[in-house]
Amino acid sequence: MFSLKNEEVNVGRQRELDLVKGFLMIMIVFIHSFQTIAGAAAAESSVHKIMFALFMPTGACLYLFTMGFGSVFTRHSQPKDMVRNGIKLLIYQGISNLCYAAVMTVSYAIRNSITGEAAGSREVFEASRYSMLTFVNIFFISGMCYLVLALYRKLNVKLVGYIISALIVGIVTPFTKLLVSDNQALNWILDMTFGGKGETSFCFFPYLSYVFLGYVFAKVIRRVPENEKGTFYKKSGIICGLIAAVWFVGCVVLHPGVDGFFNYMIDQYRTPGLTKVIGTFCSIILVFAIAFGIMPIMEKWKFGYTKLNYYSKQISKMYAVHIGVYWVLAGFAAFYEFNVTECLILSVAVLIATDLLVQGYLKLTDKIKG
Numbered sequence: 001m002f003s004l005k006n007e008e009v010n011v012g013r014q015r016e017l018d019l020v021k022g023f024l025m026i027m028i029v030f031i032h033s034f035q036t037i038a039g040a041a042a043a044e045s046s047v048h049k050i051m052f053a054l055f056m057p058t059g060a061c062l063y064l065f066t067m068g069f070g071s072v073f074t075r076h077s078q079p080k081d082m083v084r085n086g087i088k089l090l091i092y093q094g095i096s097n098l099c100y101a102a103v104m105t106v107s108y109a110i111r112n113s114i115t116g117e118a119a120g121s122r123e124v125f126e127a128s129r130y131s132m133l134t135f136v137n138i139f140f141i142s143g144m145c146y147l148v149l150a151l152y153r154k155l156n157v158k159l160v161g162y163i164i165s166a167l168i169v170g171i172v173t174p175f176t177k178l179l180v181s182d183n184q185a186l187n188w189i190l191d192m193t194f195g196g197k198g199e200t201s202f203c204f205f206p207y208l209s210y211v212f213l214g215y216v217f218a219k220v221i222r223r224v225p226e227n228e229k230g231t232f233y234k235k236s237g238i239i240c241g242l243i244a245a246v247w248f249v250g251c252v253v254l255h256p257g258v259d260g261f262f263n264y265m266i267d268q269y270r271t272p273g274l275t276k277v278i279g280t281f282c283s284i285i286l287v288f289a290i291a292f293g294i295m296p297i298m299e300k301w302k303f304g305y306t307k308l309n310y311y312s313k314q315i316s317k318m319y320a321v322h323i324g325v326y327w328v329l330a331g332f333a334a335f336y337e338f339n340v341t342e343c344l345i346l347s348v349a350v351l352i353a354t355d356l357l358v359q360g361y362l363k364l365t366d367k368i369k370g
Contacts, residue, residue, distance in 0.1 A: 008222040010229070011073070016291040017066060019298060022308025023291075024062055025318050026351065027055050033347040036326040039337020047340045049262035056269045057248065057283040060138060063315075064207045065284050067142055068214025071149055072222065079154040086146030093139040096320050100132040103324050107331030118334035125335060132327065136192045136201050138319060144204040145211045159219055166212035170274035173206045177271040195271040203270065209277045210284075217285070229292065237289025240282035247279035307355075314358050321361075322354040 034048040042048060071077060076085070108125050111118075152162070176194040181187040190196055195203030224232045255264040268276040298305045311318055329346065330336075338346065 009225050010222050012226070014069075014073070014221065015295060016233075016288050017069065018309045018312040019291040019295065019305075020062065020287055021066055021312035021315050022310070024058070024066075025311040025315050027059075028319065029322050029351045029354070030344070030347045031055060031059075032323065032326060033338075033343040033350065036323070037330050037333070037336075037338045037346065038343050039339060042338060042340045042343050045340050046258050047344075049258050053258075053262050053265045056265045057244070057280050058287055059269065060141075060202070061207070061210045061269075061272070061280045062284050062287070063138055064141060064145060064210040065214035065217075065281075067145065068149070068211035068216075069218040070214075071146075072215055072218035077153070079150040082146045082150035082153065086143045086150065089139045089143030089146065092316075092320070093135075093137070093143065096137075096139060096323075097133055097135050100135065100324055100327050101129050104129055104132065104327040104331045107328045108334065109331075111332050111334050115334075118336075121334040125331075128327070128330065128335065134188075136203075137323075138202065139316075140192065141202050141204040141207050145208060148208060149211065149215070159216060162212040162216050166209040166216070166277065167274065169206065169209040169212070170272065170277035173209075173271050174273045176205060177203075206271050209272070210280065213277075213281050233289040233292045237286050237293075240285040240289070244279055244282040244286055247275065247282065251279075310355075314362075317358045317361065318354055321357050322350055325350045325353050325357070 031052060034043055034045075034052075038048065071082070074081075076082075104125070108121075152165075157165075173194075177196045179190050179194050180196040181190055187197055192203050194205050221229075221232075251264060252261055255261045272280065298308070329350070
């Protein structure tokens with residue numbers, strides 16, 4: 001049995017969170033290979049679509065969930081701290097966009113200076129550079145969500161308020177995504193807020209559901225004694241696993257075929273309705289339960305366990321750097337269209353390169369601070 005205590009008794013680091021975030025980072029690197037360097041055939045392949053559809057019940061949703069979860073455990077949880085973090089992440093979005101465009105431009109220029117310009121590569125380069133300069137990704141969403149959390153914390157919103165807010169966002173998202181404008185600037189703002197036109201990579205409003213639910217789940221976990229977490233995860237994992245399975249099977253039945261399932265998932269991934277929010281929430285709790293269950297086994301595999309914890313701790317840096325590595329690769333390859341096998345192999349290479357670059361950055365900053 002387990003019991004929720006009246007006071008918060010479990011306030012230490014939640015190790016299952018590290019395993020979940022570490023594995024999430026690895027999957028992000030693999031998925032992004034098909035979204036950056038893949039040719040049309042690889043991007044439309046069943047391998048990519050199945051991988052994407054199976055991963056999307058969690059994916060970026062899990063990233064935002066863990067952000068809401070982590071906001072409860074961090075020492076910097078005051079509204080002013082969250083505002084500072086939110087603004088910092090919004091600035092990082094702009095800086096990273098400039099860096100992606102810069103490394104792409106430099107690597108492409110070096111390639112051209114050595115071998116000459118490949119036929120048809122100029123158009124792809126210009127389109128890719130524009131997409132990176134206007135890129136809206138997880139940093140923007142996280143930054144905006146931190147600002148919302150700061151407001152909620154300032155207003156001292158009760159736990160039930162977070163639950164109601166998550167449900168409301170899931171209910172109204174299918175309607176707010178209909179907000180579009182003929183004005184290009186206004187439409188871009190509406191798009192990155194509600195996701196109507198689908199031109200920006202992400203939109204922040206629909207993802208608030210996952211942030212709110214992550215906050216709520218963290219508040220619950222803090223009232224579960226550490227020695228009772230196994231029972232808690234066993235029961236919650238079974239219940240949520242069954243709900244997630246019913247939702248997932250329902251999606252497959254209602255949207256048959258690889259293409260149908262993929263198209264549904266990619267639409268719901270961007271602007272999830274309430275059913276997707278519930279299905280994803282249950283999937284995330286199931287993943288947490290599995291991570292907690294395999295913890296003893298993972299701890300025996302020192303290398304894997306250490307790496308997953310490292311990726312979790314440095315997930316923001318890993319996320320930012322790996323996209324740049326892909327664009328360096330694309331520039332040097334003159335935007336060659338890589339096939340499925342090449343994408344999978346290069347995913348491993350990019351993960352290793354990203355790991356080494358982040359380690360180098362940390363060592364450099366440590367020396368500077370020293």
